[in-house]
Amino acid sequence: MSTHHISTLPTLLSVAGALLVLTFLTVAVTWINIPEPFNVIVAIAIAIVKAAIVAMFFMNLYWDSKFNTIVFLLSILFLTIFVSITLLDTLFRDAGLPIY
């Protein structure tokens, strides 16, 4: 039954292994100098992949009712709205509004 998915030992161990490899990768990319906007993009991209792996295979979203995935993705959607609308103000403040 999908309600009670029991992860196999190899699944859990390989998920942890993948996370360790990606952790090494996220440190390793700082040793080569990637130009300015792309270093942040690479760091965030690796973090998103790691978070997705944790959510899918440790938090069982992959086997769960899809409703839980929708709930979780909605939080990301609302966070994106929060970030983008705030940046629409703070990034364009050279018209006399102070930055701190």
Add this chain to the structure above:
Amino acid sequence: MGNQSAAAGRKSHLQHHFVNEDQQFESSKMGMWIFLVTEVLMFGGLFVAYIIYRAWHPDLFYMAAQELDVALGATNTVVLIASSLTIALAIRAVQLDKIKAAINYLSATLLLAGTFLVIKYFEYMDKFGKGIYPGQAYSYEGIHHEMAVNFFSIYYMMTGLHGIHVLVGMALIGWMIIKAKKGAVHSGYYTPVENTGLFWHLVDIIWIFLFPLLYLID
């Protein structure tokens, strides 16, 4: 319904307003996910502060991040990934009715969470020793930027709130160990262990973002 036959002879946890154990389990887990959404949005406020300040002062973030110890941050990342693995193994053990193994895995998780906080404690003490405090108490001269305190205020708020979550997680894991010792969780009923696991994995996910954002600015 394998899980119900396994639960036969044990005390039923089924509340009268649910159709069956499966529906109760699913509802509880959905409730936990909705709680996790509020957690994402609470940390979200701090992430927004981080993004605004980094967009305003990219040079400051580069300079200030040099004060953080990448080796300690990376060690803590590995520690949290290991703890996520052990709590996943604990849930698997409960599902298979291997309660003794589950208690060992939960204890290992508790130990790893404690290790995380001890490393964090040494990091904080190192900063405090230099006069790097949040807000007005800041007195470090090593960073030549008038906004230097802002990076560390954000650093302390983000890692501090995360640290509080680690403490709450440890309390929950400790509670699960007690429950397992009492025989209150088993293959037919392991909802609290499952939800504790979800909480703990979210704490891990938040650290996965904090580590590159705070320590790895190059």
